[in-house]
Amino acid sequence: MKYDFVVIGAGVSGLTSALLLAKSGYHVAIVEKSDQISPLLRGFTRKGVHFDTGFHYTGGLGPGEPLDIIFRYLGLSDHLTTFHFSEQGFDIFRSIKDGFEFQFPTGYELIREKLVAGFPDEAKAVDTYLQMVRTVCASMPYLNIDIDFNETSLLQGLDDRTLQETLDALTANKHLKALLSMHCVLYGVPPGEVSFSQHACIVGNYYQSAMGIRGGGLSLAKAFDVRLKDLGIDVYCGSMVSEILLSPEGAVSGVKLANGTELACSGCMSTIHPVTMLDLLPEETFRSAYSNRLRDLKETLSAYMIYAVSDRAIPFLAGSNLFVFPDVDDLSNMGVRPLEQNLLYLTAAYKGTESEPMGFIGISPASFEQTAAWKNSTTGRRPDDYRVFKDDVITRLKCHIDSYCPELRGTMTYTEASTPLSVRDYNNTPLGGLYGIKHMVGQRNPFPVTKVKGLFLAGQAIVSPGIMGAALSAFISCGNILGHDRLRKELRACS
Amino acid sequence: MTDQEIVEQINISIAKEFELDQDTLTPETTLFEDMGLDSLDIVDLVIVLEAAFSFKIREEEAIRKIQTLGDIHTFVINKKREQENKA
Numbered sequence: 001m002k003y004d005f006v007v008i009g010a011g012v013s014g015l016t017s018a019l020l021l022a023k024s025g026y027h028v029a030i031v032e033k034s035d036q037i038s039p040l041l042r043g044f045t046r047k048g049v050h051f052d053t054g055f056h057y058t059g060g061l062g063p064g065e066p067l068d069i070i071f072r073y074l075g076l077s078d079h080l081t082t083f084h085f086s087e088q089g090f091d092i093f094r095s096i097k098d099g100f101e102f103q104f105p106t107g108y109e110l111i112r113e114k115l116v117a118g119f120p121d122e123a124k125a126v127d128t129y130l131q132m133v134r135t136v137c138a139s140m141p142y143l144n145i146d147i148d149f150n151e152t153s154l155l156q157g158l159d160d161r162t163l164q165e166t167l168d169a170l171t172a173n174k175h176l177k178a179l180l181s182m183h184c185v186l187y188g189v190p191p192g193e194v195s196f197s198q199h200a201c202i203v204g205n206y207y208q209s210a211m212g213i214r215g216g217g218l219s220l221a222k223a224f225d226v227r228l229k230d231l232g233i234d235v236y237c238g239s240m241v242s243e244i245l246l247s248p249e250g251a252v253s254g255v256k257l258a259n260g261t262e263l264a265c266s267g268c269m270s271t272i273h274p275v276t277m278l279d280l281l282p283e284e285t286f287r288s289a290y291s292n293r294l295r296d297l298k299e300t301l302s303a304y305m306i307y308a309v310s311d312r313a314i315p316f317l318a319g320s321n322l323f324v325f326p327d328v329d330d331l332s333n334m335g336v337r338p339l340e341q342n343l344l345y346l347t348a349a350y351k352g353t354e355s356e357p358m359g360f361i362g363i364s365p366a367s368f369e370q371t372a373a374w375k376n377s378t379t380g381r382r383p384d385d386y387r388v389f390k391d392d393v394i395t396r397l398k399c400h401i402d403s404y405c406p407e408l409r410g411t412m413t414y415t416e417a418s419t420p421l422s423v424r425d426y427n428n429t430p431l432g433g434l435y436g437i438k439h440m441v442g443q444r445n446p447f448p449v450t451k452v453k454g455l456f457l458a459g460q461a462i463v464s465p466g467i468m469g470a471a472l473s474a475f476i477s478c479g480n481i482l483g484h485d486r487l488r489k490e491l492r493a494c495s
Numbered sequence: 496m497t498d499q500e501i502v503e504q505i506n507i508s509i510a511k512e513f514e515l516d517q518d519t520l521t522p523e524t525t526l527f528e529d530m531g532l533d534s535l536d537i538v539d540l541v542i543v544l545e546a547a548f549s550f551k552i553r554e555e556e557a558i559r560k561i562q563t564l565g566d567i568h569t570f571v572i573n574k575k576r577e578q579e580n581k582a
Contacts, residue, residue: 288513288514289542293538296542442551
């Protein structure tokens with residue numbers, strides 16, 4: 001069996017790549033080491049409540065917005081029921097130290113209105129910031145399909161400023177700065193490291209609209225399942241790629257699976273961690289400069305997560321997420337603070353496709369170092385002292401939530417947790433990065449094109465994290481094969 | 496660092512990271528034809544220089560103009576002198 005393309009990894013970037021290539025008539029296979037495609041999107045269920053692990057909400061999915069156009073183009077929309085988070089406050093910001101609270105709305109006009117009402121002396125800073133975000137989003141070829149396509153600069157980001165530098169130049173108001181940088185939690189890089197343009201590309205979508213999918217990420221995974229079948233894509237689940245095979249001339253000629261099966265192909269889209277990809281190729285494939293560059297890439301923050309089932313509905317989280325910050329002053333060392341002094345993100349969990357939350361997920365940033373003592377253990381086979389550690393984390397998280405979220409006090413009838421180790425093993429990121437490799441000023445992430453003929457890269461490391469970032473990475477990578485102008489023209493037809 | 500030391504450090508780092516024979520490197524060596532680099536390698540080159548000299552390169556225009564190894568020598572020497580003057 002010979003394929004035109006084999007896609008490695010059936011996460012959102014791999015699935016999107018497979019659909020894009022198959023839609024263009026290529027014969028495509030996708031290989032996934034888990035038993036089903038998109039394990040992270042699927043989440044898990046406890047006591048009838050479904051907990052999302054890879055998808056909680058997204059920006060840019062409102063009618064006519066970038067992700068909506070992408071989902072329609074991929075044929076996913078017909079299989080999904082979406083819902084809006086609260087326009088008046090999709091994300092609630094709460095600062096413990098000074099009791100400051102703000103309901104962050106969606107829609108640029110409403111955001112401006114509420115921010116200026118809250119900070120009357122800062123109207124100019126608010127206007128400048130929002131205009132800057134809009135300008136960045138409008139200049140990105142796949143966020144704005146109407147602009148001319150310019151081959152993205154190979155040296156992009158070299159002269160970029162950080163979000164922190166940008167905000168410091170706009171205002172001295174620490175509460176306003178905290179509100180404009182609170183969403184760094186959604187990509188796992190502190191404001192002092194992330195470039196303003198990267199931040200803008202992500203938050204700009206949430207500023208347009210914030211939406212959820214009924215049934216969560218599982219519904220999206222099922223929609224992908226349907227489309228893979230529709231387009232005749234061969235799916236190899238429970239299979240790991242052990243080698244990317246090269247011809248004598250050094251071009252991709254196939255992939256070898258761990259069970260010995262060889263799939264011949266003339267192209268390969270790797271959506272796994274770039275360092276894991278290196279290990280699939282002979283050592284001499286890339287020059288050391290490139291291999292070392294990939295090996296030195298830094299990962300995003302990891303996290304502790306608590307999954308709580310409630311015996312009563314939690315309407316408070318039905319259309320809003322809660323961001324609890326210990327102090328508005330400092331978001332710089334999120335990963336290394338003790339849990340009690342760290343920020344906490346809370347989002348709803350539902351029974352099936354019901355609309356009343358019957359549980360919630362709490363996420364607190366952490367570093368892999370905190371669980372490094374057990375790094376040689378694997379899921380389901382952790383030593384006893386790790387279980388003791390994890391129980392302690394659950395107790396502390398529950399206590400933290402009880403203290404600062406009175407709305408949730410007494411609702412937790414059953415809880416489970418995950419740690420940076422779980423994130424490592426389910427996310428397949430060597431250091432438990434919640435969003436894979438980070439995008440930061442001074443770090444040059446890999447390009448979609450590689451020096452190996454026929455080998456392309458997509459995934460969070462390439463463009464940006466989240467459903468949107470992963471999908472965009474597939475478009476940007478496949479655009480090198482299918483033609484960016486053609487892809488964008490076809491997207492325009494869906495807008 | 497003297498200019499000569501900087502030039503040597505550049506040649507050592509580039510030879511090692513791009514797997515080239517250091518003896519063949521002269522200021523006239525061109526990046527694209529002689530060293531066989533292409534546009535994909537330029538970011539790797541920037542990272543190698545940053546690591547070797549502990550500075551960050553943000554000058555996109557200056558990097559784009561580089562054609563020969565001698566251009567790299569001049570770029571890094573200027574950058575180091577700039578850094579020393581700031582200190």
